[in-house]
Amino acid sequence: MTLAPDLPENTLAPQIHSIFAKGTGKESVxxxxxxxxxxxxxxxxxYECGGERIVVDCGAMFPDADMLxxxxxxxxxxxxxxxxEKLKAIVLTHAHxxxxxxxxxxxxxxxxxxxxxxxxxxxxxxxxxxxxxxDQTDLVxxxxxxxxxxxxxxxxxxxxxxxxxxxxxxxxIRTPAGVIIHTGDYKIDHAxxxxxxxxxxxxxxxxxxxxxALVADSTNSxxxxxxxTERWVKRHLEPIFSESPRALFCTMFSTSVYxxxxxxxxxxQHDRYIFVAGRSMERTIGIASExxxxxxxxxxxxxxxxxxxxxxxxxxxxxxxxxxxPLSSMSRIALGAHKxxxxxxxxxxxxxxxxxxxxxxxxxxxxxxxxxxxxxVYDSTSYKVHASGHAYRxxxxxxxSIVRPKYLLPAHGELRQLHMHRELAIGMGYDPDSIFxxxxxxxxxxNNKRARIVDxxxxxxxxxxxxxxxxxxxxxxxxxxxxxxxxxxxAILNVDAKTGELLNDPExxxxxxxxxxxxxxxxxxxxxxxxxxxxxxxxETREDQDVLNAELRRVxxxxxxxxxxxxxxxxxxVQEL
Ligand SMILES: [Zn+2]
Numbered sequence: 001m002t003l004a005p006d007l008p009e010n011t012l013a014p015q016i017h018s019i020f021a022k023g024t025g026k027e028s029v030x031x032x033x034x035x036x037x038x039x040x041x042x043x044x045x046x047y048e049c050g051g052e053r054i055v056v057d058c059g060a061m062f063p064d065a066d067m068l069x070x071x072x073x074x075x076x077x078x079x080x081x082x083x084x085e086k087l088k089a090i091v092l093t094h095a096h097x098x099x100x101x102x103x104x105x106x107x108x109x110x111x112x113x114x115x116x117x118x119x120x121x122x123x124x125x126x127x128x129x130x131x132x133x134x135d136q137t138d139l140v141x142x143x144x145x146x147x148x149x150x151x152x153x154x155x156x157x158x159x160x161x162x163x164x165x166x167x168x169x170x171x172x173i174r175t176p177a178g179v180i181i182h183t184g185d186y187k188i189d190h191a192x193x194x195x196x197x198x199x200x201x202x203x204x205x206x207x208x209x210x211x212x213a214l215v216a217d218s219t220n221s222x223x224x225x226x227x228x229t230e231r232w233v234k235r236h237l238e239p240i241f242s243e244s245p246r247a248l249f250c251t252m253f254s255t256s257v258y259x260x261x262x263x264x265x266x267x268x269q270h271d272r273y274i275f276v277a278g279r280s281m282e283r284t285i286g287i288a289s290e291x292x293x294x295x296x297x298x299x300x301x302x303x304x305x306x307x308x309x310x311x312x313x314x315x316x317x318x319x320x321x322x323x324x325x326p327l328s329s330m331s332r333i334a335l336g337a338h339k340x341x342x343x344x345x346x347x348x349x350x351x352x353x354x355x356x357x358x359x360x361x362x363x364x365x366x367x368x369x370x371x372x373x374x375x376x377v378y379d380s381t382s383y384k385v386h387a388s389g390h391a392y393r394x395x396x397x398x399x400x401s402i403v404r405p406k407y408l409l410p411a412h413g414e415l416r417q418l419h420m421h422r423e424l425a426i427g428m429g430y431d432p433d434s435i436f437x438x439x440x441x442x443x444x445x446x447n448n449k450r451a452r453i454v455d456x457x458x459x460x461x462x463x464x465x466x467x468x469x470x471x472x473x474x475x476x477x478x479x480x481x482x483x484x485x486x487x488x489x490x491a492i493l494n495v496d497a498k499t500g501e502l503l504n505d506p507e508x509x510x511x512x513x514x515x516x517x518x519x520x521x522x523x524x525x526x527x528x529x530x531x532x533x534x535x536x537x538x539x540e541t542r543e544d545q546d547v548l549n550a551e552l553r554r555v556x557x558x559x560x561x562x563x564x565x566x567x568x569x570x571x572x573x574v575q576e577l
Contacts, residue, residue: 026050026153026176028447031213031409033440034459035059035075038415040357041098042461044075045182045215045411049175050153053086056171056182057093060101062323063463064358074102076460077110079441084110088151089140092116093184094168095123096255104131105464113138115148117158119167122287123255144169145202159206160199161186164389165255166293170203177447178212181403185217185412187227187388188395193258194293200402207403213446214405218413219390221420226394228387234262236384237350241270244348244376247312248272251322251330252352252386254280257288259352259386260318261295267316268297275304277329277341278320304340317341322353324362326550331362334369335540335547345374352385357414362546369540393424400425407451408435409444465569487513488569489560491530491552497576500542506530513568522564529559530572548574 029049036043041061047054061073080087089112092100103114104127114137116124121139128134142148142158149155153176158169163185173180181203188198220227241248248267252259267274274297276282288294302310307317319341321328332338334349343349349370355363370377380386391399400408408430410421422435436444436451443455492507508523508530533555534542541547552572560566 028445029175029177029180029212030454031180031215031438031444031446032079032457033411033438033442034077034079034457035061035440036098036412037418037438037440038413039440040414042073042075042102043099043412044077044102046080047154047173047175047180048086049177050151051086052088052151052153053080054088054150054154054156054173055080055090056173057099057184058090058102058106059096059098060464061098061461062325062356062358070463070465072101072464074105074462074464075440076458076462077106079457079459081109087112088154089113089115089156091142091150091156091171091173092120092124093171093182094163094165095120096165096185099184100124100127104128104133105462107133107137111136113140115140115142115150115156117142117144117167117169119165119287119291119293120169122291123167123284126283126287142169144199147174157202159202160196162189162192162196162198163187164253164258166194166196166257166288166291172202172206178406179206179210180213180215181206181211181405182215182411183217183399185219185390186395186399187391188398189227189229191229191231193230193261203399204402207405211403211405212448213407213409213451214400214403215409215411216396216399216421217390218396218410218417218421220388220392221396221410221413221417221424223388223392224394225392227390227392228384230258230262230387233259233352233385233387234266237262237266240348240350240378240383240385241266241272245313246346246348247315247317247343248348248350249317249319249330249333249343250350250352251319253322254278254284254320256353256389257284257293260285260288263316263318263352264295264297264300268300270316272300272314272316273302273310274300275302275307275315275317275341277304277317277333277338281318281320281329307340312344312347322351323356323359324366326362326544326547327554331366331547334366334373335538335544336373337538337541343370343373343375346376348376348378350383350385351377351379354380354386354388365544365546369544396421396424397428400428400430406434406448407446409438410435411438465567486567486569487511488571489513489526489556491526491556491570491572493530493534493552493572493574495542495574495576500539502531502534503577506534510568513566526556526559529555545574548572 032046034044043057043059045056063070144160147155147157155174157172161170170183289296319329321330410418441456441459442453445454488511490509494503508526549572553570556570
């Protein structure tokens with residue numbers, strides 16, 4: 001049984017040819033995930049109809065702690081580059097990194113117009129400016145509910161959904177073969193802080209008209225019930241603010257504007273001064289307050305340089321680095337390695353974010369460092385200090401029942417979550433044959449009569465080394481070809497397991513990036529650099545492998561780029577003997 005009504009005939013082009021005779025003719029639409037399925041991050045979905053394509057989202061993925069020498073992972077888009085003229089636009093659902101993070105790397109080879117909400121584009125613009133790409137990129141602001149024609153075959157519309165960042169949208173994609181709703185990330189918050197409600201009306205109207213396919217967020221398909229709201233988080237944070245005797249630190253995703261509002265309001269109510277650590281955090285505050293999405297209590301804001309002038313019990317510090325990224329402000333604070341911000345016994349840290357898969361280890365380590373210092377830690381597993389931005393099962397059911405698609409495509413999740421999403425729909429009476437579990441690269445061709453996987457295109461991961469927020473310099477793609485061009489450098493440090501001191505001088509091994517004549521001097525120079533850097537690190541930095549590796553890479557990378565303009569892959573190896 002399929003719950004969906006049959007689509008009205010006028011949403012279909014005349015059936016003159018057999019359905020698959022022309023491949024991507026107007027009779028059918030193709031859906032091709034280029035990233036984001038069976039993995040966390042890197043969301044990118046291609047829609048093809050009548051020989052034209054649009055792409056929804058263009059996200060990046062953060063490397064696992066054990067992916068050395070890599071700052072970012074982006075989707076391989078070679079399948080789009082084969083016929084670049086087919087791509088008419090990239091449409092963005094919202095401004096999270098896993099939805100827009102790959103754009104600076106992909107736009108130079110696919111310079112198409114980018115559609116998104118005002119907030120999403122403001123965020124993207126700031127990002128593109130860092131890469132000198134803002135001026136040459138055509139940004140088209142989408143008003144909610146308004147239709148925009150793209151190419152000859154697509155009409156797109158942004159439908160407001162609630163999420164952890166303002167300006168989020170589900171995208172309705174009208175094609176001659178039918179309408180597709182691509183949710184992006186969403187939750188159904190009935191009491192949004194901003195007052196901008198989830199647009200049930202438009203989704204329900206579209207459902208009534210007929211929806212060929214729903215491509216929907218699966219992140220929390222294994223969590224029963226409904227998500228909590230920001231107001232709920234605020235209620236549970238209240239006692240932490242009123243009872244903390246000393247400095248209060250808080251880390252969260254640097255794009256969580258609503259959570260920031262909650263924190264700033266509480267800091268103000270509890271007579272604390274607000275310090276912001278981390279450029280990504282500052283950037284969000286700047287954009288969100290300028291667009292009216294964040295009310296910043298200006299008289300409460302202080303710079304981190306002024307921290308000593310405020311007594312600890314009146315400090316509230318917002319620090320970037322909720323995933324314990326090794327060079328982030330929060331990680332440095334926890335290790336006692338931050339220049340201005342010191343954390344001491346009796347202080348408290350609120351970790352107001354979920355743990356992204358793959359980051360459990362560094363986060364546990366960071367928490368251990370904090371406990372060792374006598375700091376109280378309120379993490380989101382043990383305390384009610386975080387609410388997810390992704391729908392739980394009951395919300396997912398609500399969405400399916402108002403959109404009533406003919407086909408359902410679970411998206412945005414690992415295999416387990418995609419499966420649970422499928423089971424949920426089957427439990428609602430959906431025919432298992434109308435639910436498609438796609439993998440990256442699958443080409444699903446569908447129309448009102450049938451849907452099936454007809455092809456597979458090349459997909460993959462491209463590793464990026466170089467440009468992270470706050471850094472300047474060129475970007476290096478770490479594929480095989482670039483590796484052979486840029487060469488590599490390995491720094492081996494033998495450390496006494498008992499004392500934590502170097503047992504001998506670091507060893508430097510290079511492959512293919514230095515000129516033979518200068519090599520001996522350069523190797524001596526790099527050896528001194530590594531030794532001096534190591535000896536200058538606080539003992540806690542030295543003891544934390546992830547942080548130590550990241551710090552050593554940073555020092556070497558900066559030195560080599562500045563003095564030699566080379567971009568080798570840098571791998572520190574620390575052996576405890
Ligand atoms: Zn998101």
